[in-house]
Amino acid sequence: MTHYDEMMAKKNQIMHSAIGIDFDAFEEDGISFDYERMMKEAGYTIEELQDIQAEFFVGNTPIIELTNLTALARKLAPEGYGARIFIKDEATNPSGSFKARRASIAVHEARKRGYKGLIAATSGNYGAGVASLAAKAGLECIVVQETYDSRHVGQPEIVEKARACEAYGAEVLQLSVGPELFYKFLQLLEDTGYFNASLYTPFGIAGVETLGYEIAMQMRERYGKDPEAVVVTNAGGGNLTGTARGLIKAGALNTRIVAASVDLSGLHMASDNDFNRKSFTTGHTGFGVPFCTNPDRSDVPRSAARPLRYIDEYYTIRQGEVFYMTEALANLEGLERGPAGNTSLAVAFSLAQKMKEDEFILVQETEYTGAGKHLNPQLSFARENGIDIFFGDPKDEVPGKNIILPKDPSMIEAQVLDVTGLKRSYLRNQINKKGSKDFSEREMEYLREEMKVNQTELDKLLQEL
Amino acid sequence: MENVKKGTWVRIHSIALDVKERAANIPEDTRSVPLEQWTKGRLLEDAAVGDEVEVKTASGRIAAGKLVEVNPQYELNYGKLVPELIEIGESLRSMLWRNK
Numbered sequence: 196m197t198h199y200d201e202m203m204a205k206k207n208q209i210m211h212s213a214i215g216i217d218f219d220a221f222e223e224d225g226i227s228f229d230y231e232r233m234m235k236e237a238g239y240t241i242e243e244l245q246d247i248q249a250e251f252f253v254g255n256t257p258i259i260e261l262t263n264l265t266a267l268a269r270k271l272a273p274e275g276y277g278a279r280i281f282i283k284d285e286a287t288n289p290s291g292s293f294k295a296r297r298a299s300i301a302v303h304e305a306r307k308r309g310y311k312g313l314i315a316a317t318s319g320n321y322g323a324g325v326a327s328l329a330a331k332a333g334l335e336c337i338v339v340q341e342t343y344d345s346r347h348v349g350q351p352e353i354v355e356k357a358r359a360c361e362a363y364g365a366e367v368l369q370l371s372v373g374p375e376l377f378y379k380f381l382q383l384l385e386d387t388g389y390f391n392a393s394l395y396t397p398f399g400i401a402g403v404e405t406l407g408y409e410i411a412m413q414m415r416e417r418y419g420k421d422p423e424a425v426v427v428t429n430a431g432g433g434n435l436t437g438t439a440r441g442l443i444k445a446g447a448l449n450t451r452i453v454a455a456s457v458d459l460s461g462l463h464m465a466s467d468n469d470f471n472r473k474s475f476t477t478g479h480t481g482f483g484v485p486f487c488t489n490p491d492r493s494d495v496p497r498s499a500a501r502p503l504r505y506i507d508e509y510y511t512i513r514q515g516e517v518f519y520m521t522e523a524l525a526n527l528e529g530l531e532r533g534p535a536g537n538t539s540l541a542v543a544f545s546l547a548q549k550m551k552e553d554e555f556i557l558v559q560e561t562e563y564t565g566a567g568k569h570l571n572p573q574l575s576f577a578r579e580n581g582i583d584i585f586f587g588d589p590k591d592e593v594p595g596k597n598i599i600l601p602k603d604p605s606m607i608e609a610q611v612l613d614v615t616g617l618k619r620s621y622l623r624n625q626i627n628k629k630g631s632k633d634f635s636e637r638e639m640e641y642l643r644e645e646m647k648v649n650q651t652e653l654d655k656l657l658q659e660l
Numbered sequence: 661m662e663n664v665k666k667g668t669w670v671r672i673h674s675i676a677l678d679v680k681e682r683a684a685n686i687p688e689d690t691r692s693v694p695l696e697q698w699t700k701g702r703l704l705e706d707a708a709v710g711d712e713v714e715v716k717t718a719s720g721r722i723a724a725g726k727l728v729e730v731n732p733q734y735e736l737n738y739g740k741l742v743p744e745l746i747e748i749g750e751s752l753r754s755m756l757w758r759n760k
Contacts, residue, residue: 365719468689
């Protein structure tokens with residue numbers, strides 16, 4: 196056995212002592228487990244979450260109406276169309292993104308249970324969130340990130356995130372490309388005995404519920420109604436799951452949950468060569484799709500992020516369109532923000548044109564920007580790495596080869612991603628896990644919940660496979 | 661040879677997994693290179709750049725590796741200007757404010 200295999204064999208034992216949740220307690224018949232009981236027993240109520248986040252000065256972020264982008268969308272839309280566009284300014288959280296919400300609960304949990312520190316495996320905002328709040332709680336923090344390709348060239352966005360984590364006093368262990376990051380992560384957990392600040396535990400997801408809850412409360416207070424649609428940038432599924440659960444807890448049952456990911460099809464996520472040909476490090480289809488169809492591929496036995504339970508619609512958008520909208524947000528709204536939320540902003544701008552003028556569409560996050568994370572260094576880096584950047588029709592964009600900036604804002608068009616197709620892939624994975632299509636009554640109930648379908652729809656999906 | 665004093669903030673590099681130790685199910689281009697790692701910390705003994713050393717990291721861990729950088733600096737910047745971005749701003753503003 197290699198060191199790698201030895202470490203991977205100890206996975207469950209290390210994870211158990213580094214999270215303190217007995218995931219086996221929620222396992223049921225065959226493929227099913229009791230998701231809601233796990234969220235209840237290992238998670239927190241909205242009131243408890245609000246108290247913890249208030250202590251860390253996280254949450255209660257403003258919602259800004261994007262009046263000028265709405266006006267632009269209306270110029271492009273048919274008469275009577277062009278929904279009002281809103282954005283929740285999550286960049287105003289400590290560490291500059293909504294990830295502070297998830298981090299606050301992880302840090303609270305680690306402190307409560309007497310861990311001396313936390314470890315997070317992330318290249319992005321979550322690491323900065325954990326580092327920032329660990330600093331406030333007086334805990335140690337280690338962030339493990341995939342940073343460089345084999346030429347020692349690093350994505351500007353990831354290099355910036357390392358800087359931010361170090362600014363908050365964390366140790367950042369930087370690795371070259373490869374999924375064996377998880378091996379290093381396990382080794383560090385075992386060596387230090389620190390808490391696993393996984394993004395996928397019940398508390399990691401519960402932390403985002405306040406975001407959805409606040410959206411409903413703030414919109415009702417100011418406008419007397421819930422938004423018709425909330426657009427969420429989707430990667431690992433936690434942002435979407437938490438936001439949707441929060442909206443449901445607030446009783447906003449008619450709000451459509453719209454997922455948005457940058458289209459990076461054709462680029463391999465574990466490829467050394469492709470690593471620096473991506474101009475987005477998250478919020479893209481390389482994470483969004485596999486985490487929908489196999490949520491338990493995460494770093495915990497049962498992920499609390501289960502996006503297919505909540506997604507109503509899913510759209511992809513191209514890199515050039517997101518960069519264009521990032522520039523539009525700065526120039527027309529006076530908001531200079533990072534790329535993550537702008538993925539859903541570009542989708543919202545497109546969808547708003549198909550919605551009535553009296554309807555509301557809300558983008559549920561922004562993130563901070565700065566050297567490395569700004570669109571100019573991202574595009575300049577892409578150009579240096581051989582990516583062609585030019586004005587044209589975004590439909591011709593080929594990820595890894597070019598980035599096409601729309602010649603005109605009318606060319607920005609979100610593309611439908613077939614959610615039924617995702618459900619089919621999810622079901623195929625479950626059939627493989629079970630080894631047959633012979634599901635028990637409880638397993639059938641579980642599958643209906645997992646895919647947000649009724650029995651007729653489930654039967655149809657099962658017949659097709 | 662440059663002498664780096666004990667206690668100096670440095671960056672170290674090492675191989676986390678050799679080519680032959682890498683996971684089986686990864687793309688060929690990734691499997692053909694080692695998994696490398698870098699971290700930073702305070703040097704535990706006087707050394708020179710290129711030496712195998714030990715450091716105490718920000719989290720208090722002792723880590724070993726080759727000393728590659730003394731007082732490691734951030735080289736982030738805003739990159740070379742991408743002139744297309746200026747054009748996007750100009751055209752959007754004229755579309756909304758100046759061309760009614």
